[in-house]
Amino acid sequence: xxxxxxxxxxxxxxxxxxxxxxxxxxxYLTAKYYLGEIPSCSFxxxxxxxxxxxxxxxxxxxxxxxxxxxFLALLFLLLAYVDTKKVLFLKLSFVLSAGGFFVALxxxxxxxxxxxxxxxxxxxxxxxxxxxxxxxxxxYKKIYGN
Amino acid sequence: MSDQKQTKKERYELxxxxxxxxxxxxxxxxxxxxxxxxxxxxxxxxxxxxxxxxWASNTSPKYENKTADEITQSDWVKGNPQATVTxxxxxxxxxxxxxxxxxxxxxxxxxxxxxxxxxxxxFPLRSIxxxxxxxxxxxxxxxxxxxxxxxxxxxxxxxxxxxNGDHEELFVSYAQELGLxxxxxxxxxESPDTKNKVDGDYLSAVGAKLNSTPSFFVNGRKITNPRTxxxxxxxxxxxxxxx
Numbered sequence: 001x002x003x004x005x006x007x008x009x010x011x012x013x014x015x016x017x018x019x020x021x022x023x024x025x026x027x028y029l030t031a032k033y034y035l036g037e038i039p040s041c042s043f044x045x046x047x048x049x050x051x052x053x054x055x056x057x058x059x060x061x062x063x064x065x066x067x068x069x070x071f072l073a074l075l076f077l078l079l080a081y082v083d084t085k086k087v088l089f090l091k092l093s094f095v096l097s098a099g100g101f102f103v104a105l106x107x108x109x110x111x112x113x114x115x116x117x118x119x120x121x122x123x124x125x126x127x128x129x130x131x132x133x134x135x136x137x138x139x140y141k142k143i144y145g146n
Numbered sequence: 147m148s149d150q151k152q153t154k155k156e157r158y159e160l161x162x163x164x165x166x167x168x169x170x171x172x173x174x175x176x177x178x179x180x181x182x183x184x185x186x187x188x189x190x191x192x193x194x195x196x197x198x199x200x201w202a203s204n205t206s207p208k209y210e211n212k213t214a215d216e217i218t219q220s221d222w223v224k225g226n227p228q229a230t231v232t233x234x235x236x237x238x239x240x241x242x243x244x245x246x247x248x249x250x251x252x253x254x255x256x257x258x259x260x261x262x263x264x265x266x267x268x269f270p271l272r273s274i275x276x277x278x279x280x281x282x283x284x285x286x287x288x289x290x291x292x293x294x295x296x297x298x299x300x301x302x303x304x305x306x307x308x309x310n311g312d313h314e315e316l317f318v319s320y321a322q323e324l325g326l327x328x329x330x331x332x333x334x335x336e337s338p339d340t341k342n343k344v345d346g347d348y349l350s351a352v353g354a355k356l357n358s359t360p361s362f363f364v365n366g367r368k369i370t371n372p373r374t375x376x377x378x379x380x381x382x383x384x385x386x387x388x389x
Contacts, residue, residue, distance in 0.1 A: 035202060039202075049352055052353060079183075083180060
């Protein structure tokens, strides 16, 4: 029983952890955008191309800033669940992460097949979104019952 | 009997009061715990934001903001600085097509010594030309010893040699041949400054939405690559007439 609780909490803290990682990565890209600089990645090396592509913005808003908002909202919803144990917060996190999951898939597709360049920091954010969604799927029973 | 009743009532009140105190204490503890929890969470987020901003502003180099219609102090310019026509090339030392255009551009400059100035910018297509970035850095390292154009010429003339050989070693041998301070050249070859110079040019090419090399601009206007020297000459003459 105790082991089970540790396992449940572990998933919850992993969710918080990955949301935080996604937030850091999106935050770095946002900071670079507003500093007027291009993120340099020695690893993979396509940050410049991706950051300068037309897909890096939604109208006047940099996509990275949307990412910051998304991960921050997710982070605080999960923390609210940790604090209150109200399923509503988990439910909201799940709905939000489902949206994030599909956006992450789309962004990965854009990087691999349309832009033809990979941005390391974008990958971190994208995979954080995907992992968070899959971890939240394990809580599906708790959220929606049987 | 009455005393006993009062004592019972008192005991009941006392118990009730104690219970209330416990509840109040627990609530207070919970409040403090929640305050600390959220205080910690918000502090971590705020500190992270500050850390990200600090890290972002200190990690990557600041590149010069270059555009195709403006020549900057850091550009390599050949020919008459006051020339009416500016021919700008985004090029890659490893690109075979750039190697083909090298003698054509050279001929153009020889034929128009007063009218045309030539600007070279790096656009190493790293994903397909693994040695192009370092070749660009080699030219920049030579440039630090005032031999950019000499290295530029050697790199194109001997493209097939270094592309198929130990390029790093060959770059050093070219530096030696040009009479450069070899130790200095070796240090500059992979220094952040030379790398940033090449990267800065590269980013300006990406900013100009270029995707191939060579890409030519005549007086800031992108042109379709002429197929022959004659076609190139016609384009330059048209630019001269229009100037």
